[in-house]
Amino acid sequence: MKIIIILFLILLTTSTQEAFAQFYYDEINHRLTQNPVVCTLEFSDSSLPQANQILVDEAKLAVKDWEKKLVDHTGNPQDWAMDFRVITIDDQQRFLDDAFCDIIIRFEREPPTEDGFEYVGYTDLYPSGLSDITIFYLEIVYVYEEKLIDGELWNIPVPSQYVNSIDPHVGETLRHELGHSMGLAHIPPDSKNSGWDYDSEGIPVGRSIMIEDFEEFPPEGYFEIRPYDIQAVIGWYGDDGFSDPYSFLWDSLAGILVFGGIAAIVIYFTRRRKKERV
Numbered sequence: 653m654k655i656i657i658i659l660f661l662i663l664l665t666t667s668t669q670e671a672f673a674q675f676y677y678d679e680i681n682h683r684l685t686q687n688p689v690v691c692t693l694e695f696s697d698s699s700l701p702q703a704n705q706i707l708v709d710e711a712k713l714a715v716k717d718w719e720k721k722l723v724d725h726t727g728n729p730q731d732w733a734m735d736f737r738v739i740t741i742d743d744q745q746r747f748l749d750d751a752f753c754d755i756i757i758r759f760e761r762e763p764p765t766e767d768g769f770e771y772v773g774y775t776d777l778y779p780s781g782l783s784d785i786t787i788f789y790l791e792i793v794y795v796y797e798e799k800l801i802d803g804e805l806w807n808i809p810v811p812s813q814y815v816n817s818i819d820p821h822v823g824e825t826l827r828h829e830l831g832h833s834m835g836l837a838h839i840p841p842d843s844k845n846s847g848w849d850y851d852s853e854g855i856p857v858g859r860s861i862m863i864e865d866f867e868e869f870p871p872e873g874y875f876e877i878r879p880y881d882i883q884a885v886i887g888w889y890g891d892d893g894f895s896d897p898y899s900f901l902w903d904s905l906a907g908i909l910v911f912g913g914i915a916a917i918v919i920y921f922t923r924r925r926k927k928e929r930v
């Protein structure tokens with residue numbers, strides 16, 4: 653009997669590891685329950701009238717970037733389909749009341765004054781799999797301070813004030829928050845996977861879109877959805893994507909049953925042989 657338990661334990665571990673092997677982040681245990689409808693809420697900003705159109709377009713680019721990179725990796729467009737909708741001001745109450753949207757993206761100029769420059773966006777996650785993203789879109793002006801990191805001198809950007817224009821990094825913030833809405837947490841800052849690589853022009857690019865602490869990031873650097881992030885989402889949902897978000901459980905269960913069956917046969921024959929020897 654001991655053998656069975658040990659074998660099952662080993663098999664359980666291997667199949668679970670397989671399901672989660674590519675989930676490199678702190679777990680937040682949030683999961684979309686279907687191919688998401690992503691709703692971007694239109695708004696009006698009288699001091700920056702072009703903001704609505706620019707940001708709605710940016711939101712669409714961010715959603716389509718995630719979708720394309722996921723599809724490129726597994727080759728299954730319908731499994732990763734994300735339905736992008738723009739909700740007019742007049743329609744918003746009706747759509748929100750009907751819980752029509754899986755992911756809501758809303759835009760605000762800046763965080764509450766008492767929070768200072770603490771964040772450029774945040775995502776509220778609900779147990780039902782729904783989520784609500786808020787993006788603060790005003791551009792922050794930074795002053796640079798020299799700081800020694802690992803023996804190298806870096807110019808570290810320190811936020812100093814908002815200006816009445818759109819944050820040039822808003823697309824990165826949108827991709828980052830969408831990562832949360834799919835269930836990705838932050839990469840721990842001390843993990844070997846944090847930090848940055850360099851693109852073909854030698855400009856630093858974050859190794860993941862899910863790096864939280866931008867403080868040590870070189871000022872000319874940028875973030876994008878990297879293979880690392882794509883692997884993490886696929887690891888979290890399985891190859892069938894958002895269309896079958898619990899497929900990884902079936903994979904694990906099938907693995908346990910198949911290997912459990914083999915184990916049972918092996919044990920049966922071992923015991924029979926023992927009996928014959930007696």
Ligand SMILES: [Zn+2]
Nearest residue numbers: 828832838864
């Ligand atoms: Zn974050």
